[in-house]
Each structure stands twice: as C-alpha cells, then as structure tokens.
C-alpha cells in the first residue's frame with residue numbers, strides 16, 4: 290500500500306483562507322450526535338489546553354448504528370476538499386472493545402429529530418486494550434485495531450467498514466476530494482500503525498459542498514462515557530487523493546470482435562475437455578480452441594439452467610441458439626464479451642455480476658473485479674470504479690464448468706455496497722440496469738475505437754447543427 294506523506298498538512302491548515310477560529314481551538318462547536326438525554330444518555334464534553342491538546346469525552350451506543358451515529362462531535366463547517374488528521378490516544382481502558390475515537394467528515398449534524406443518519410466518513414481507533422481469546426494458546430492475546438467506516442446514503446442503512454488489525458494506530462486521517470464531475474467526493478481513510486499514514490479504504494460519496502469536519506468519541510456503552518486526547522490536529526484543503534480503482538492488468542484474449550453500436554461482441558468456445566474452474570483456464574481455452582460461435586449481443590443477460598439472476602427476458606447462450614447444445618445442458622463453455630462503453634454521465638459506477646460460474650470484468654484493460662472460482666449465481670458487487678466521460682473498452686471473461694449456468698452484467702451510477710437497501714425488497718439505491726440497455730438508462734456501447742473517430746465526428750457535427758438551430 291502507498292503511504293501518505295502528511296508533512297504539509299499542518300502548514301496548509303494555517304494557510305487556509307478565511308479560516309474562522311472558534312471557541313475551541315480551531316473548531317467552532319460541539320454537540321452530542323443522537324437523541325439528547327436518551328442516546329447518548331450522558332452528555333459529552335470538550336476542552337482545549339491552548340498547547341494543542343483537545344480532550345473529547347463522549348457517550349452513546351456507537352458511531353456505527355443502523356438508526357444514526359451516537360457520539361460527541363467537535364467540529365467546524367468547511368466547504369470543498371478537506372483533510373483532517375490527528376494523533377489520537379484513548380485514555381484508560383474503555384468498558385467496551387468498540388469504543389472509538391477519531392476524525393470524521395459529515396454531510397449533516399441534524400438530519401431529523403435528533404436522529405442523526407448523515408452520510409459520513411469516520412477514521413477511528415478502538416479500545417487499545419482489546420483482546421481476543423486464542424483457543425490454541427488458551428489465553429487472551431492483544432487485538433487492537435483501527436477502522437474507516439461511514440454511511441453511504443442520508444437516512445439509510447447499511448454502512449461501510451474497513452478495519453486494520455494488529456497494532457494500535459497512533460494517528461488517523463480522513464479526507465474528501467471532489468471528483469471531476471463536480472458532485473461526487475472520493476473519501477479516504479488513513480491509519481498510522483508505525484509506518485506512516487496508510488490508506489485503508491475509500492468510498493465515493495455524493496455530499497453537500499459544505500461539510501462538518503472534526504473529532505468524535507463514542508463510548509459504545511450508553512451507561513458511561515469514554516475520553517480521548519487529540520494532538521497535532523490539522524485541517525487542510527490539500528488532499529492528494531490515492532485512487533484505488535483498477536490497478537491489475539486484465540487477462541488477454543486473442544481474437545473475437547471488440548464491440549459494435551449498442552452491442553457487445555461475444556465469442557463462445559466449447560471446451561472438448563473439462564474446463565477447470567478458474568480464469569486462467571478459461572483464457573487458455575479461448576486462446577487455444579476454435580470458437581464455437583461469434584455474435585453480437587445488446588446486453589449480457591444469459592440463462593441456461595438454475596438461477597436466472599436479477600433481470601428477466603434472458604437470452605440463451607450462443608451455443609444453444611446455434612443448435613450446438615440443448616438448453617439446460619451447457620457445460621464446459623468459455624466466453625469472452627467485449628465492447629466499448631460510451632460514458633456521457635461521468636462519475637463512480639458500481640457493477641454487479643451474478644454469474645454461474647466465475648468471471649473477470651475489466652475496463653480500460655484493468656480488472657474491476659473477478660470471481661476466480663466455480664460458483665453459483667449469487668450477486669457479486671464490485672468496488673466502484675470512476676468513469677470519465679468518453680470511451681472505455683470493457684471485457685467480460687466468463688465460464689460455465691458444470692451444473693447451473695447464467696451470466697448478467699448490470700450497473701448503476703454511484704458507489705453502492707448492494708443494490709437493495711431493504712435487503713430483499715428490491716428497493717434500489719439507484720437505477721440498476723443491464724449494461725447496454727440504453728432505453729432504460731443503462732450504460733451505452735459504441736463501436737471499436739478504430740471506427741470511433743467517425744462516430745465522434747458525427748456526434749460533434751450533430752451538436753454543431755443543434756447550436757445553429
């Protein structure tokens with residue numbers, strides 16, 4: 290992992306234009322997040338010693354609660370890009386292992402009747418004395434950790450969580466950076482466990498331009514409070530994001546087409562021998578066996594047997610359409626589908642792939658996600674990938690070994706943990722559509738780059754004519 294060099298943050302904080310110094314060091318205000326006198330039951334407090342130490346005491350059942358964050362929060366309002374970092378030390382031994390102290394960026398502090406469910410990103414340390422029972426050793430062993438967590442949607446469950454376990458972090462940081470589309474912020478969490486600040490997670494959040502930024506402590510036990518000291522607290526508008534999207538090179542498949550207008554080029558190859566259940570064997574089969582069939586498909590929504598995924602109107606695999614296999618009897622099939630995405634609405638996109646068996650999805654020749662094992666048609670939600678406006682080659686490698694077989698590729702704009710925040714009611718976060726289903730708002734596909742120049746000229750010509758009209 291890359292390390293963050295935070296040396297410039299303090300200086301940049303001092304240089305922030307228009308910075309209003311409040312009553313508590315560099316912060317303007319503090320409050321109990323949650324329902325007053327209920328959760329947190331015991332009021333929190335803050336103090337500042339003029340030497341740079343902030344002492345924050347907080348109660349509440351947890352920051353990470355389904356119905357809202359419970360903590361004491363010392364904050365300022367800040368517009369645009371922002372980074373906050375601090376050394377953090379929890380005082381004493383908290384009653385609950387999950388007591389947390391850290392730095393947070395929030396969309397709001399009052400989203401409804403004191404029941405805080407704001408979009409947020411929080412990097413925190415937990416109880417420094419936490420342990421777990423080691424069965425083999427028959428004793429408790431240290432189990433310190435830090436976490437980067439938060440909420441995706443204002444007023445909605447669930448939340449995201451990334452943890453780093455092993456050494457108690459001494460320093461935490463969280464930052465947000467506005468992406469080129471002007472609406473989505475990349476939020477990133479960092480922890481220092483002795484080797485400098487290290488990124489442990491990222492999420493794209495569609496936040497307000499003004500955020501609440503500060504220090505938070507939750508006791509994770511509503512019958513008491515816990516206290517932490519924060520030093521070297523720095524707020525900066527300089528964020529230097531480390532975007533994690535797409536770093537691993539895609540598998541190379543030779544031959545087959547590379548897309549068309551509103552379509553994928555699909556190549557299917559029936560293996561004469563059993564197809565081992567992994568990506569490398571699938572690529573080898575595609576590169577060494579003659580293709581069984583090449584064709585164009587508007588979307589990837591295939592079904593042969595067992596689950597048919599999330600979308601109906603399934604197509605049969607090409608080998609069934611061509612009469613090479615009976616429906617329901619497809620086995621040992623290697624598939625590659627390629628196209629060129631044409632993105633007109635830039636931003637983060639989440640792709641979901643229910644497939645039986647596995648897959649590798651790449652965009653711009655870098656892997657977005659994969660399932661390198663035989664599997665059933667459960668949804669796999671890939672980490673969000675940021676798509677700029679314009680053309681992006683896309684490639685899906687898929688195989689069916691034996692048993693059930695199906696494949697779908699669908700996506701929605703945004704960074705989502707799941708398509709369904711009702712966990713089964715199909716109450717969707719966003720407009721999930723099959724990739725290529727433009728009529729319903731899905732991502733568009735265009736011809737291969739070799740012919741793409743002509744298309745781009747055509748689009749520009751059309752725009753020019755519209756301006757004249």
Ligand SMILES: [Ca+2]
Nearest residue numbers: 597598600603
């Ligand atoms: Ca389907």
Ligand SMILES: [Ca+2]
Nearest residue numbers: 619691692694
């Ligand atoms: Ca089968």
Ligand SMILES: [Ca+2]
Nearest residue numbers: 645691692693
């Ligand atoms: Ca199967």
